[in-house]
Amino acid sequence: QSALTQEASVSGTVGQKVTLSCTGNSNNIGSYAVGWYQQISHGAPKTVMFGNSLPSGIPDRFSGSKSGTTASLTISGLQPEDEADYFCSTWDYSLSAVVFGGGTKLTVL
Amino acid sequence: QLQLQESGPGLVKPSETLSLTCTVSGGSISSSSYYWGWVRQPPGKGLEWVGSIYYSGSTYYNPSLKSRVTISVDTSKNQFSLKLNSVTAADTAVYYCARLLYSSRSVDYWGQGTLVTVSS
Numbered sequence: 001q002s003a004l005t006q007e008a009s010v011s012g013t014v015g016q017k018v019t020l021s022c023t024g025n026s027n028n029i030g031s032y033a034v035g036w037y038q039q040i041s042h043g044a045p046k047t048v049m050f051g052n053s054l055p056s057g058i059p060d061r062f063s064g065s066k067s068g069t070t071a072s073l074t075i076s077g078l079q080p081e082d083e084a085d086y087f088c089s090t091w092d093y094s095l096s097a098v099v100f101g102g103g104t105k106l107t108v109l
Numbered sequence: 110q111l112q113l114q115e116s117g118p119g120l121v122k123p124s125e126t127l128s129l130t131c132t133v134s135g136g137s138i139s140s141s142s143y144y145w146g147w148v149r150q151p152p153g154k155g156l157e158w159v160g161s162i163y164y165s166g167s168t169y170y171n172p173s174l175k176s177r178v179t180i181s182v183d184t185s186k187n188q189f190s191l192k193l194n195s196v197t198a199a200d201t202a203v204y205y206c207a208r209l210l211y212s213s214r215s216v217d218y219w220g221q222g223t224l225v226t227v228s229s
Binding site (some may be wrong): 044097 | 172207
């Protein structure tokens with residue numbers, strides 16, 4: 001069982017806004033910034049957000065936020081190429097470990 | 110542009126030691142702003158953090174793997190390495206090397222990954 005909880009699957013249509021969530025506790029998400037990673041067809045993950053920062057080359061339709069112990073990744077204006085698995089991670093100071101969510105499969109209808 | 114490249118055997122026998130090296134180019138492994146680490150993904154499953162190292166040599170390991178893992182750094186070669194001993198079929202996975210932000214240990218750069226199969 002993953003330390004961070006993500007939806008197993010989310011779907012949306014082209015152009016729609018979708019939000020993926022990542023829920024933890026005060027030892028992890030409540031205390032540290034969260035990274036979000038996109039994995040297309042089991043290729044190497046690509047970082048699409050860390051904290052509130054958008055990596056170079058990532059479209060600005062991706063945005064990140066956090067409220068308490070839940071982090072969110074929002075994709076505004078969903079595109080077919082956004083279909084992928086998305087994972088979140090951060091540091092957990094009580095475990096002294098990097099923790100990952102189980103991943104969300106995003107389907108673009 | 111920072112690049113990370115994994116290298117090492119793709120097949121390891123049960124009970125033996127898995128050894129991988131990550132070569133970093135386009136940036137210095139001695140930067141104080143980052144950790145360097147390994148993340149693995151068993152076939153059909155999610156991502157699992159293996160461990161991380163700072164350029165000074167300080168390390169953090171996944172508690173579930175701690176007794177079998179050693180991560181080391183060679184700043185002169187801009188490389189860091191993973192050793193996982195007493196492997197079983199459960200250690201079969203794609204192994205990614207990664208750069209992690211010092212503040213949150215979030216990954217900002219990933220290697221392309223290398224599949225390591227544990228089989229006799």
